[in-house]
Amino acid sequence: MKKILLALLLPIIIVSVTFASEEPKRKVWGTAALMVVVEREKGNVVVIDSIKHELLGRVEGLGNLRHATMVFSRDGRYAYVIGREGNLSKVDLIELKIAATAKTGENSIGVAISRDNKYIMVCNYQPGSVVILDSETLEKVKEIPAEADLPDGTKAASRTVGPLDTPDNLMVFGLMEGNSVWVVDMKKKDFPVIKKFKDVGDTPYDQLTTPDGRYYIVGLLNSDWMGVLDLWKLDEMKKIDVHERKEGLKKYGGDWKKVPVYHIPHLESWGISGDLAFLPAFGEKRVIVYNMRDWSLVKSIPIAGTGLFVVARPGGKEVWVDNVGAPGSPEERLIQVIDVETLEIKKTIDAGKGAMDPQFTPKGEAVYISVREENKVAVYDTDTYRLIKEIPVDKPSGIFCTDRTSKFGL
């Protein structure tokens, strides 16, 4: 009888053990301040705890992540990562897995989430359009073709750039060939284009909103101005003269040699502190400072290379800038710190080969830097400028903190 009993008991014991191991006590974490870093060659993202600077895990299989960017769901639970080949991935930052995917185009460039967390918008180079998807399922709910009037009178599909969300639940994006900026109302059924600003300048290529969500700024590849739109009024796209960004050569004398632009600087990476905006110059080794009250030029600050990311430290006392140069050049190792009071470089850090994209923890006591050619993310203490941690990351590029979720235009 003992044997029979044991034979009968055994499967039950096994079942009970299986029950327990099927439901392990998962490690969970808060999602308000995760650092998410793109591994551009491998098509992964890594997730890092920004308190202890510890790697929480890695999510693989996101496709081609060159020039990838992302936005976050309201709760910080999901990253919506758009890869260059039009693969949108919804990444679960707690369970560390892909929760949903969608093909949004052949060549995609930007992504944003609507103010109410309900919809994702993707900007496409190919086909020239924006695509709106349900944020829960990634089901496509609308595609808006970006039809441009060309100078010869014909129409053609235009590449789109952006988009950006606004406090009124609008989405704003630029049409590169269309020389236009369009505004979509995300509150209304069918997502109508409610405004089309034409002839804003030659080739819109990037955009930002001011931290308070009030003003929209569009950068133009081939014009000497920027377009500025009051998002409260949506009335006109004002042209702000910023020719000094490209023509420092004449203005500041012989020091400003034109150098190759290895990466076109993004507007989203402008540093804003109080009234001052810090912008990388185009093809010149300097950061230019404007007073946003009247867009007057305040100063041009020499840096080691050409700036790509120009980022204000939370609290606004410093602006950190990376330096692009020829691959292997001395300058592309350097991250520089501008003192906002004196407008001088106060510190230069040799962070390693291919150092780029300084991104701060939410309150700025630490900064994360992608050191691309050394396969690591370096974490520095911002009070002492000392290295406090290195985290192995394969060919890191963009770094995104989930605190962006509560900020307009990010």
Next chain:
Amino acid sequence: MKKILLALLLPIIIVSVTFASEEPKRKVWGTAALMVVVEREKGNVVVIDSIKHELLGRVEGLGNLRHATMVFSRDGRYAYVIGREGNLSKVDLIELKIAATAKTGENSIGVAISRDNKYIMVCNYQPGSVVILDSETLEKVKEIPAEADLPDGTKAASRTVGPLDTPDNLMVFGLMEGNSVWVVDMKKKDFPVIKKFKDVGDTPYDQLTTPDGRYYIVGLLNSDWMGVLDLWKLDEMKKIDVHERKEGLKKYGGDWKKVPVYHIPHLESWGISGDLAFLPAFGEKRVIVYNMRDWSLVKSIPIAGTGLFVVARPGGKEVWVDNVGAPGSPEERLIQVIDVETLEIKKTIDAGKGAMDPQFTPKGEAVYISVREENKVAVYDTDTYRLIKEIPVDKPSGIFCTDRTSKFGL
């Protein structure tokens, strides 16, 4: 034999079921935008998902929560709730339980978390001191007595108010009887008091920092000015004349009858939009608007009662204000919306008996209002001003969104 077998099997079956339920597949959620609401009479907090406006759960047993306030850990995982009787609770917002507790004093008033997430500071009325605790364990690491020089030359312990964290990892707090503001360096071992500003005015009672973390402002119960300190320089506490807050009676003619102050308005609840600061007047039914550039008076806006919370909607286009009045009065049902462009009341909402503390979702598409005497939190759509949800909450008071974790001074 069957019976024996069954008798033997039964406990095992029960055990296996217990195993399974011991490790259920826990529901987890992102923590970047949780709404945490105080149930003041019952000593609980409730946790609400601000995307779907759904109650996630309730944590009980936090003690006396009258005038309770809270701050959040960097990752949004924990709320540090300070109750009036000096009970500090670390509440896990995912597991919905109390993770740690500490007794910090006999009568406590405020709490803040250091910039690096390592320490909690509590301000005490009794004993007059501030207490610093390890944020992980809530172990007390330091108590700083708030010793005040009294006018008669003697010394006495002063009640303290605040504290606030700053971008340089300082903590700032006021001494009510000491008429002083002290600054503690949280980066240094032993947490030294590095600055003592004396004679700032009669009875500091509350404080705030501007959204960019640059300026500190202290309110004074019995002086006609506020103290303003540049946190970059820490050099002097400037006195800004705000006598219009209390003396509208003379300035604006007979309409401004003095009324009882049922709740002293908090500075932290000022609405700031662009250069404008919106402050509730003292004992008068109006909101007063200053231009923060030069602290000039812009306007005095009549409201239904006396304002307690004056809160800018994200994007800055509107300021929402509650109205305090005698219990059961018509005005204490009303939430009013000020248009920031016209500086006029554009909407009055009857939200129910004892409506107070409008708090926005991070991007402002919805607002949460505590309706104290109707045991509910009401959620309104801010575009249409329509009620979209009511959530049962027992005697709700303060509402706190976890997006505060990335903001200085909150």
